Amino acid sequence: MADLDHILSRVVGPGLALLPxxxxxxxxxxxxxAIGLQESRFETRRQIGGPARGFWQFEKGGGVVGVLTHPSTRKYAADVCKERGVEPTAAAVYPALERDDLLACAFARLLLFTDPKAIPAIGYPAAAWDYYVRNWRPGKPHRQTWDALYAKAVGAVS
Known part of the structure; x- marks a missing residue:
């Protein structure tokens, strides 16, 4: 499992800096x-045996298209793509997620931004799980690993 301090300072912080x-x-x-840990443990940028890309495991026709076209995120997504030198199309963003962690982080945050409900308060792993599942719609969710990974995320940010 990746060093979360490193992920925070080299991926999450700079990725979020691309957004408001x-x-x-x-x-x-x-x-x-927590989602990055759940999806990839920050170890792989290409889903093993599947189509998803980036630490947050986006699929081309799912999260990528969703972020690029959602009314609340399309302008931000286009701005991020311009900043990262990527054409704002699913065909260009999808493969770029595998090599550009900052782009992947920004798109993950934008996917969360499409949810009209607020991100749950810190310290409520069940509410955070529900939020994750509603937005990521994982094909094979593993609820049994979430609480421990969520706790690691809370510890890294606190």
Whole structure:
């Protein structure tokens, strides 16, 4: 499992800096870390045996298209793509997620931003799980690993 201090300082912080400062909150950082741990343990950028890409495991026709086209995120997504030198299309963003961790982080935060409900308060792993599942819609969710990974994320941000 990756060093979460390193992920925070080299990926999450700089990835969130590509977005409006109001999107960089402790609640967002905890959830981004927890989801990254749940999805890839921050160890692989290409889903083993599947189509997802990046630490947060986005699929081309799912999260990538969703963030690029959602009314609340499409402008931010286009701005992030421009900053990272990526055409704001699913065909360009999808493979870039595997090599550009900051792009992947920004898209993960933008996916959370599409949810009209607020990110749950820190310290409520069940509410955070529900938020994650509602937004990521994982094919094979592993609830049994979430609480421990969420606790690691909380510890890293606190």
């Amino acid at each position: 400062s109001t999107m960089d909150t402790a609640k967002a950082r905890v959830l981004l870390l």
